[in-house]
Amino acid sequence: GAVVSQHPSRVICKSGTSVKIECRSLDFQATTMFWYRQFPKQSLMLMATSNEGSKATYEQGVEKDKFLINHASLTLSTLTVTSAHPEDSSFYICSAPEGGKGTEAFFGQGTRLTVV
Amino acid sequence: AQSVTQLDSQVPVFEEAPVELRCNYSSSVSVYLFWYVQYPNQGLQLLLKYLSGSTLVKGINGFEAEFNKSQTSFHLRKPSVHISDTAEYFCAVSGYTGKLIFGQGTTLQVKP
Numbered sequence: 001g002a003v004v005s006q007h008p009s010r011v012i013c014k015s016g017t018s019v020k021i022e023c024r025s026l027d028f029q030a031t032t033m034f035w036y037r038q039f040p041k042q043s044l045m046l047m048a049t050s051n052e053g054s055k056a057t058y059e060q061g062v063e064k065d066k067f068l069i070n071h072a073s074l075t076l077s078t079l080t081v082t083s084a085h086p087e088d089s090s091f092y093i094c095s096a097p098e099g100g101k102g103t104e105a106f107f108g109q110g111t112r113l114t115v116v
Numbered sequence: 117a118q119s120v121t122q123l124d125s126q127v128p129v130f131e132e133a134p135v136e137l138r139c140n141y142s143s144s145v146s147v148y149l150f151w152y153v154q155y156p157n158q159g160l161q162l163l164l165k166y167l168s169g170s171t172l173v174k175g176i177n178g179f180e181a182e183f184n185k186s187q188t189s190f191h192l193r194k195p196s197v198h199i200s201d202t203a204e205y206f207c208a209v210s211g212y213t214g215k216l217i218f219g220q221g222t223t224l225q226v227k228p
Contacts, residue, residue, distance in 0.1 A: 006159070034215055043206065043218045044160075093159055097214025103148060103167055105214050107159040 002028045002098045006108025013084055013115055021079045021111045023050075023094030029074035030096035034105070035067075038091040050077040050094075084115040118143040118209050122219035130227050131199055137192040137222045139207030149190040150208045150216070151181055160206065166190060177201070202226045 003026040013019050023033055031052045036044040048069055049057040056069035066088075068080040077096075081088055091112050095105040123138040141149065148167050152160040164175025171183040181192045190207060207219040 032214060043220045044216075046215060046217070049213075049215060091157075095160075095214075095216070103214075104162065104165065105150075105210070105216055107152075109159045110157070112157060 002026075002096075002106045004094065004096050004106045004108045006094055006111055008111060009109055010112045011114070013113070015085055015115055016083055018080055018082045019084055019113060021081075021092055021094075021113075023077045023079070023096070023108050025075045025096045025106070028096075028098050030077075030098075031074060033071065033077040033094055033096045035069065035077075035079050036093045036095070038093060038110075044093060081113065084113070086115045089113055089115045118147060118211070118217045120207050120209050120217055120219035122207050122222050124222050125220065126223045126225065128225045128227060129197055132196050134195050135193065135197050135201075135224065137205050137207075137224065139190045139192065139219055141188050141190060141207070141209045143209060143211075145211060147209045147211055149181075149183060150210070151175065151179070151190070151192050152206045152208060154204045154206065154221075163192070163205075197224070197226050199226050199228060
């Protein structure tokens with residue numbers, strides 16, 4: 001199957017700093033990518049839809065000024081957590097549907113963010 | 117709007133016993149249905165998916181699921197579990213865009 005690479009896998013940052021997470025589709029083009037957040041012992045919650053060449057679409061309750069999404073190319077989407085606080089500590093996962101359809105989504109390995 | 121309900125938060129089972137993890141969904145349009153497995157601190161691995169056609173879907177690691185449109189269910193089954201099947205299992209639904217809506221997850225605990 002297709003491969004989606006997410007980097008870094010773990011990051012620890014100080015409160016108030018910003019952290020960038022990258023999501024790359026390695027062997028296919030992804031005009032759309034999705035970003036999810038998962039708190040411990042909970043399900044994955046969709047944060048936003050990343051659209052190549054246009055603005056991201058955020059789910060209700062997600063602060064777009066805090067979670068900046070850039071989809072600059074057909075293989076790369078980035079999520080920047082700005083002015084991170086301890087409550088932003090979570091597991092962030094990206095996915096990309098191959099061919100832009102819903103028949104299968106390929107997931108990155110996830111990023112464990114810890115804000116201290 | 118779409119939603120997914122996994123009816124059991126935890127399912128303890130002894131090794132080599134059969135298991136069923138239940139999933140119900142709600143959608144006003146045709147959907148695709150998925151089961152994913154997640155091991156601690158890892159991403160998601162696709163177990164199986166239903167897109168169309170035969171309602172009995174076979175996946176990896178001996179898992180299978182049956183799509184039941186009238187009951188809006190997509191329960192996951194395995195006839196004999198192993199210790200290594202201990203993990204978190206997520207049922208998910210998507211439309212044509214690839215945006216997934218997940219259930220709450222079911223922790224499968226396989227005991228020796």
